[in-house]
Amino acid sequence: MPWYVELLRAVVGTIIIFSGVAIVAAMLGVLLERKISGWIQSRIGPTHVGPRGVLQTVADTIKLLQKEHIVPRNADAVIFASAVVLVPLAALLDYVVLPFGTTRWGPLIFRDLNIGVLYFAATSSLIVLGILMAGWGSNNKYALLGGLRSAAQMVSYEIPIGLVLITIALLAGSLSTVTIVTMQAHLWFIVTQPVAFLIFLAAATAEVNRAPFDLVEAESELVAGYFSEYTGMRFALFQLGEYAEMFAMAALAVTLFLGGWRGPVLPSVVWFLIKLYALVFVFMWVRWTFPRFRIDQLLNFSWKCLIPLALLNLVATAYVVMVVQR
Amino acid sequence: MTGEAIAFYVLAAITLSAGTVVATSPNLMHSAVALIPALLGITGLYVLLNAEFVAGIQVLIYAGGITVLILFVIMLTEGGTGLHIRQRNEQAAVAAAVAAATAAVLVAVASRTPWAHGAGTLPSYTPGAIGQSFLGPNLPLFEGTSVVLLVALVGALLIARKEIRE
Numbered sequence: 001m002p003w004y005v006e007l008l009r010a011v012v013g014t015i016i017i018f019s020g021v022a023i024v025a026a027m028l029g030v031l032l033e034r035k036i037s038g039w040i041q042s043r044i045g046p047t048h049v050g051p052r053g054v055l056q057t058v059a060d061t062i063k064l065l066q067k068e069h070i071v072p073r074n075a076d077a078v079i080f081a082s083a084v085v086l087v088p089l090a091a092l093l094d095y096v097v098l099p100f101g102t103t104r105w106g107p108l109i110f111r112d113l114n115i116g117v118l119y120f121a122a123t124s125s126l127i128v129l130g131i132l133m134a135g136w137g138s139n140n141k142y143a144l145l146g147g148l149r150s151a152a153q154m155v156s157y158e159i160p161i162g163l164v165l166i167t168i169a170l171l172a173g174s175l176s177t178v179t180i181v182t183m184q185a186h187l188w189f190i191v192t193q194p195v196a197f198l199i200f201l202a203a204a205t206a207e208v209n210r211a212p213f214d215l216v217e218a219e220s221e222l223v224a225g226y227f228s229e230y231t232g233m234r235f236a237l238f239q240l241g242e243y244a245e246m247f248a249m250a251a252l253a254v255t256l257f258l259g260g261w262r263g264p265v266l267p268s269v270v271w272f273l274i275k276l277y278a279l280v281f282v283f284m285w286v287r288w289t290f291p292r293f294r295i296d297q298l299l300n301f302s303w304k305c306l307i308p309l310a311l312l313n314l315v316a317t318a319y320v321v322m323v324v325q326r
Numbered sequence: 327m328t329g330e331a332i333a334f335y336v337l338a339a340i341t342l343s344a345g346t347v348v349a350t351s352p353n354l355m356h357s358a359v360a361l362i363p364a365l366l367g368i369t370g371l372y373v374l375l376n377a378e379f380v381a382g383i384q385v386l387i388y389a390g391g392i393t394v395l396i397l398f399v400i401m402l403t404e405g406g407t408g409l410h411i412r413q414r415n416e417q418a419a420v421a422a423a424v425a426a427a428t429a430a431v432l433v434a435v436a437s438r439t440p441w442a443h444g445a446g447t448l449p450s451y452t453p454g455a456i457g458q459s460f461l462g463p464n465l466p467l468f469e470g471t472s473v474v475l476l477v478a479l480v481g482a483l484l485i486a487r488k489e490i491r492e
Contacts, residue, residue, distance in 0.1 A: 002329070003328065003329020003330070003332070003333075004329070006329070007329070076353075076355065076356075078356065079355065079356070079359055082359070086362075113378065114378065114453075115378050115379050115382045115453065118379070118382040118383070118386070118453075119382050121382075121386055122382045122383075122385035122386040122389075122390060123385065125385070125386055125389075125390030125391070125394075126385070126389060126390055128390070128394055129362060129389070129390070129393060129394060129397070132394065132397045132398070132401070133359060133397075135401075136355060136397070136401060144401065147401065148398070148401055148402075151394055151397070151398045151401075152398075154394075155391075155394060158390075175453060
């Protein structure tokens, strides 16, 4: 295939991922969040725009598009502006290796990389850079504190996620996401690896900065954390990045533990979406149920609980795979 | 020009221009942030060489790990956003001459060496082979590196503990 066709495919793929994520993850995600939080807190949530408030986030997006970009006078303009690009970009890159379903011509995926899981870990680790840049560039103490907290938190919680990824790769014998799904044809990995699943869910919640681990943007302490100074569409892009990352983490959990697109009767993409939204619902349920941790509790939980547990689980799995099953 | 060559020159330009900013920017934070495109450009070069595993590790460790560490440390040090550090001193001319001479030698060596082409093709899945080589022929080297890292870790703990006791 000539290179310009490849380039064109990449551009079209990027546009499809961006618009898909913006609609499915960000717009629908924010609406779901508001409806579910309303339901949990015995409220109704948005009702006015569209039937039962369905178009509320569309209206919000249009409003945000019209708002002025405000750059604080003492902000570092270059870093302030480039942080906005980095956060959603890193989140969107995750979607390259996620298999959404299967068709007659093979699995529905942008690129079935043979280092798929490693690629996901690498791209999702870039988000913290954007958060740090936003925190510094704003030249605001709340934003800086949010950025510092996020660095400590995300670096700590990347380790248990990495250990879980290694465990699953060991079990499947491959780093490719498609192979991992194929290996779950008979038994989902959640059955053989329940501990790894729980570690992954807890670490993923922290990695995407959601309550009870949302110290990065704790409203009662830091206004909005690293994006306090952002307005209009820049604010919306941070939201997009955050929701895109949450959906990517849920999609990875579906791929690693819940058999990916596999399921009876219904088409594969529908099964994938059902599992994805079930996990997203769990994330939202947790957010509106648990109170926020303190920063020392948060770091202790990762270093003293999740990492040793994940290491033990890895060693046990390696023993079973390499010694018992041979 | 093939697509591969265009990709190489674009990636090389990104890496070099970002590297120039890293070396010359008077603002510490800008230098650290410019490391990100420089390291990602090198990642692209690895991908062009079919070394996908190394590319993934490069992003995970260098762009996602080391750069975060550097930014974190800068944030904990003194100095605000408007801080300007002088990047040159009176020896700039001498340094430039030495750098130019080194560059000339390197270019001469690179262009005159008959580069040997290895036989056979690359395996399609390299992580397995890399792991085998780490735990097989290169085991002493691998373990030696981990001992060095452990020493660094223990040393850091020792220094950090002393401060608390005072």
